[in-house]
Amino acid sequence: MNNTTGALLIAVVGVCLLSGCxxxxxxxxxxxxxxxxxxxxxxxxxxxxxxxxxxxLLKNQSGLF
Known part of the structure; x- marks a missing residue:
């Protein structure tokens, strides 16, 4: 298993684990x-x-209101 395949496998497992969240x-x-x-x-x-x-004025002319 080379580095590219290992990194791809880790990425796929990580995506599968995170898809449940x-x-x-x-x-x-x-x-x-x-x-x-x-x-x-x-x-x-x-x-x-x-x-x-x-x-x-209001006191003197109480009929205004």
């Missing part, structure tokens, strides 16, 4: 249904800062 990806659907809880409570406060002139 193929990664496998499996996608499966879940057995239970997916539940999404959407009970969300949103609270917010809005603060408006106005000039003194506008604030006085």
């Amino acid at each position: 193929v990664p496998r990806i499996e996608v499966a659907t879940p057995k239970d249904p997916i539940t999404i809880n959407m009970n969300v409570k949103i609270e917010h406060e809005i603060f408006i800062k106005v000039d003194k002139d506008v604030e006085n």
Whole structure:
């Protein structure tokens, strides 16, 4: 057996051994249904800062709004 044949034999054995290590990806659907809880409570406060002139106008003429 010469060096070329030995190297070829090692390469073939290496490929055969590595071919068994193929990664496998499996996608499966879940057995239970997916539940999404959407009970969300949103609270917010809005603060408006106005000039003194506008604030006085709103106090004096309360029928605007």
